[in-house]
Amino acid sequence: MSKGNAIGLFFLGIFVIFFPQIVTDNYILTVGIFIGINALVAMGLSILMGYAGQISLGQAGFYGLGAYVSAILSLKFGLPVPISVFISILTASLIAVILAIPSLRLKGHYLAVATLGFGEIIHIILNEWGPGGPSGFGDIPPFSIFGYTLRSTVEYFYLIWMFIILAMTFSLNLIHSLTGKALRAIHDSELASVTLGINITKLKIKVFVLSSIYASLAGALYAHYVTFLSPSGFSLFYSILILMVVVIGGMTNIWGAIAGAIIITILPEILRGFKEIDILIYGLILTFCLLFMRKGIVPLFIEIWEKRIKK
Amino acid sequence: MILEINNVSKSFGGIKALKNINFSVKEGEIHALIGPNGAGKTTLLNIISGIEKMDSGDIRFKNISIKGIPPHKRAALGIARTFQNLEIFGNLKVFENILTGLYLKNQKGFLKSGITLKGIDKDLIIQSFSILEYVNLLNKKDELAKNLPVGEQRLLELGRALATDPHLILLDEPAAGLNMRETKNLSQLIQKIRDEKAITILLVEHDMELVMGISDMITVLNFGEVIAEGEPLMIQKNPSVISAYLGED
Numbered sequence: 001m002s003k004g005n006a007i008g009l010f011f012l013g014i015f016v017i018f019f020p021q022i023v024t025d026n027y028i029l030t031v032g033i034f035i036g037i038n039a040l041v042a043m044g045l046s047i048l049m050g051y052a053g054q055i056s057l058g059q060a061g062f063y064g065l066g067a068y069v070s071a072i073l074s075l076k077f078g079l080p081v082p083i084s085v086f087i088s089i090l091t092a093s094l095i096a097v098i099l100a101i102p103s104l105r106l107k108g109h110y111l112a113v114a115t116l117g118f119g120e121i122i123h124i125i126l127n128e129w130g131p132g133g134p135s136g137f138g139d140i141p142p143f144s145i146f147g148y149t150l151r152s153t154v155e156y157f158y159l160i161w162m163f164i165i166l167a168m169t170f171s172l173n174l175i176h177s178l179t180g181k182a183l184r185a186i187h188d189s190e191l192a193s194v195t196l197g198i199n200i201t202k203l204k205i206k207v208f209v210l211s212s213i214y215a216s217l218a219g220a221l222y223a224h225y226v227t228f229l230s231p232s233g234f235s236l237f238y239s240i241l242i243l244m245v246v247v248i249g250g251m252t253n254i255w256g257a258i259a260g261a262i263i264i265t266i267l268p269e270i271l272r273g274f275k276e277i278d279i280l281i282y283g284l285i286l287t288f289c290l291l292f293m294r295k296g297i298v299p300l301f302i303e304i305w306e307k308r309i310k311k
Numbered sequence: 312m313i314l315e316i317n318n319v320s321k322s323f324g325g326i327k328a329l330k331n332i333n334f335s336v337k338e339g340e341i342h343a344l345i346g347p348n349g350a351g352k353t354t355l356l357n358i359i360s361g362i363e364k365m366d367s368g369d370i371r372f373k374n375i376s377i378k379g380i381p382p383h384k385r386a387a388l389g390i391a392r393t394f395q396n397l398e399i400f401g402n403l404k405v406f407e408n409i410l411t412g413l414y415l416k417n418q419k420g421f422l423k424s425g426i427t428l429k430g431i432d433k434d435l436i437i438q439s440f441s442i443l444e445y446v447n448l449l450n451k452k453d454e455l456a457k458n459l460p461v462g463e464q465r466l467l468e469l470g471r472a473l474a475t476d477p478h479l480i481l482l483d484e485p486a487a488g489l490n491m492r493e494t495k496n497l498s499q500l501i502q503k504i505r506d507e508k509a510i511t512i513l514l515v516e517h518d519m520e521l522v523m524g525i526s527d528m529i530t531v532l533n534f535g536e537v538i539a540e541g542e543p544l545m546i547q548k549n550p551s552v553i554s555a556y557l558g559e560d
Contacts, residue, residue: 002430170425177424178414178431185400185411192398192468195360196475197386197415206421252402 005172008255009165016161020154029153031269033225036160039261040218042245043167043254044211050251051175051183052207053190054104058115059215059242061122062092064234066216067223068130071140074224076131081143085220092216093209100205107190111208119239126231136230143224156225163221164258167214171254183207248289250296259298312374313338313479313511314359319368321354328354329535332368336479336513336528341505343514343522345546346532347555352515353395355532356481359513360392361385373478386415389478393468393485395515401457405448408456408467409439412474439474446470446500462493466500473504479511480504486518494518498525523547531555 020029041059048054069088073079079087095118103114131137143150143159150156174180185193186200193200223229241264249260267285271278293300314336321329328351336342344352357363359370361382370377377385391412400408413435419427443449446466451459456467465485472480482501486494498521504510516522522529523543531539531546533555539546546552 173427173430174421174425176430177427178410178418178435179421179424181403181407181410181431182414182418184403184407185414188400188402189398191362192394192400192471193411194362194382195386195392196412196471197383198411199383203421210421 002176005176009168009172012168012258013165016158016165020157026153029157031265033153033157033160035258035261035265036157036164037218037222038242038245038265039258040160040164040167040221041215041242042249042257042261043164043171044214045242046246046249046251046254046257047171047175047183048207048211049246050253051180051187052204053187054204054208055109055112055243056115056208056211057112057236057239057243058099058117058119058122059211060234060236060238061115061119062096062212062215063219063222063238064122064126064231065092065095066219067229067234068126068219069216070220071137071223071229072131074141075137075139081141081224082145085217085224088220089213089216092212096209096212097205100208104201104204104208111204115239116236119236123231123235126234130229130231132230134231136228136232138228140223140227140229142227143221156221160221160225163217167217168254168258175254179203244286246296248286248293248296250298250300252295253298253302256296256298260296263297312336313372314513315369315371316355316359317369317371319355319358319370320366321351321358321363322366327535329358329365332532332535332537334530334537334540336511338478338511339505339509340527341501341512341514341525343516343526343529344532345516345519345522345529346538349534350532351535352532353483356392356483356513356515360390360481386475386477389476390481391472391475391477391479392481393465393472393483395483395487397461397464397468399456399459399464399467399471401455403456404452405454405456405459405467406436406439406443406452408471409442409474410435412442412471413438415475442470442474445473447496461488462490465489465497469500469504473508473510477510479513482512482514482516484516485514486516486521494521497521501525 041063045056045059048056066088069091070084073084073087074081099114099118103110127134150159182198183203185198186203190200245260245264246257248263249256267282271281274281312335316332316334319329319332332355346352354363358365361380372388372390400411410431417435440449440452443452446469448463448466448470451463459467486497489497501512502525505512526543529541529543529546530537531552538555539549539552
């Protein structure tokens with residue numbers, strides 16, 4: 001990890017610790033939790049797109065799988081929550097491997113097509129066979145560990161942002177390792193990477209599995225925080241939303257996942273005052289971002305910052 | 312013999328790009344592969360590095376058949392290459408391009424990379440600098456590779472290939488787009504690689520001055536067939552080579 005990133009993580013940690021002490025408003029903390037959940041899903045997609053050069057349109061599938069598997073295991077089978085979360089992550093990563101092996105062996109964007117189909121299949125399965133069908137089910141046990149049950153919003157805020165910091169640390173370590181350079185190489189030229197002895201299929205599969213782990217973890221945390229699940233939150237729309245988070249934040253920088261999640265999550269809340277034209281303004285702002293900030297917000301700010309230093 | 316090409320054939324649709332190619336490359340030599348455009352030289356390099364599959368025949372590297380071995384494993388066996396249409400990693404810095412070559416022999420697991428805080432070993436960074444020094448690019452180490460001029464990008468590709476610690480380097484038109492001074496430096500560098508590092512070189516090149524100046528052996532291809540083989544002086548006098556290049560009267 002580079003110095004700048006280590007300092008960034010340190011300040012993020014400080015911020016996370018003190019934020020709920022200063023801002024005690026439950027509504028704002030709830031928004032903070034949803035920013036965290038979206039950022040965690042986006043982080044995986046960001047590495048997949050920015051480093052392995054692959055697009056997934058099915059992150060909602062892993063997110064939904066994580067949520068439903070963990071919820072069902074803890075509610076219907078009485079498993080302790082940490083174990084049900086763990087099994088849900090395992091399930092998602094296993095499915096990721098099965099999806100990735102055939103689609104990543106081929107050149108091109110077969111993964112995007114495969115994951116698009118996968119996401120839809122999961123959505124249909126949740127609708128048809130999920131407990132409660134389209135209307136969903138509740139009474140999911142809250143998150144508890146070593147006999148302590150998390151109840152307040154503040155506790156969930158800490159729990160989710162702790163996972164963000166852990167995932168961030170892992171991702172930054174990976175990106176700044178030799179393996180990270182190999183991943184960037186794959187993004188620039190697969191042909192050259194192969195002739196340098198980089199097993200690109202294997203690396204791409206691993207990154208995809210990592211993205212499924214982040215997404216399913218986020219889904220499981222969501223399930224035990226909200227304690228109610230219905231399939232509507234796990235449709236293609238959510239996959240596209242996460243894609244937006246990554247693109248707006250900037251896919252060449254992992255911090256973009258957090259920046260993008262802040263913008264995409266807060267924007268509808270701010271625009272609520274505009275009533276029925278909110279979606280119009282939402283669309284306009286996003287279009288503006290895509291037109292004038294092609295690389296995304298974080299890389300753009302870094303560019304401006306570096307130019308100022310040079311002056 | 313470090314590399315043996317036995318009866319290799321390849322066709323694209325109805326066009327026979329390579330017809331029963333036979334030749335061998337001796338260890339420690341600079342072996343040039345020349346011929347007019349469309350003779351099948353790049354196709355043959357692609358087949359040797361495993362990017363394309365041959366229809367029939369066999370290729371032996373260090374007395375082992377490498378038929379059917381995927382390209383990344385061929386790199387691990389010791390075959391490196393550069394590209395006619397440059398394939399540098401433009402968004403990486405110059406020294407990071409070299410690091411991608413060092414990845415082959417210094418890689419750690421995916422999980423281990425994620426839990427190791429200290430990043431890339433100092434030793435590897437130093438190693439990448441010394442390779443850059445070898446190819447005369449050390450002063451550009453922190454630049455983005457895409458900002459280098461073509462001549463330096465070619466040197467960078469060569470340095471990146473050297474970083475994989477190969478026994479054989481396939482050079483695909485390394486002098487294309489270089490000026491005379493750059494070509495001269497390149498020819499000295501290629502000779503230095505052969506003499507100091509004992510790396511065998513298979514060179515595809517159109518610049519005849521360069522080819523005749525540094526090659527130990529030359530194989531001439533025309534329309535997918537070997538039409539001549541020998542030392543530079545013999546090739547220059549060979550009538551079928553002359554007619555292949557200049558056309559017959």
